[in-house]
Amino acid sequence: GFVCYALRHGYCLTPTFAFGENRCFMNVQGAWRFRLWLNSLGFPAILPWSFPPPLPYDKSLNVVVGKPLQLPTIRKPTDSQVEEWHGKYMVELEALYNRHKGTFGVKGDLEVW
Known part of the structure; x- marks a missing residue:
């Protein structure tokens, strides 16, 4: 997925959420x-x-953008490394959502399926 690809190339992942x-x-x-x-x-x-x-x-639509998360370059990331960095990304995404949800009249927690 996108986290594995980003790890292979040392890219930044930037949490972004579109309310509405x-x-x-x-x-x-x-x-x-x-x-x-x-x-x-x-x-x-x-x-x-x-x-x-x-x-x-x-x-x-109201789009909010968080701080980029710099990933290390790992040519062959293991499943646990991918899960670790995916978890970090999701923590940042949820924090971004929670910081801005009141501004756009959204109640409740972020649901990711």
Whole structure:
């Protein structure tokens, strides 16, 4: 994934969150067995919809950007190294979300699926 790639090249990962992104499209409900089967194969099983398709609804987006997280260069990162740095990235992303959620009228914790 993106963390493994960033480790291989010593890139920075910059936590970024877009408040309001979940209002740009409606996620069609139903066909759960099929969608879960697709997920098990590694395909995202979302069915975004708006009118007129494929344009998003006219909703405002508020994007916040955190401090870059500098990763070391590790040519062949192990699974544990990838998990370690992914965890650090997620901590920064959640902190960014929590710092700004009140500004944009969002309540509750960050849900990452």
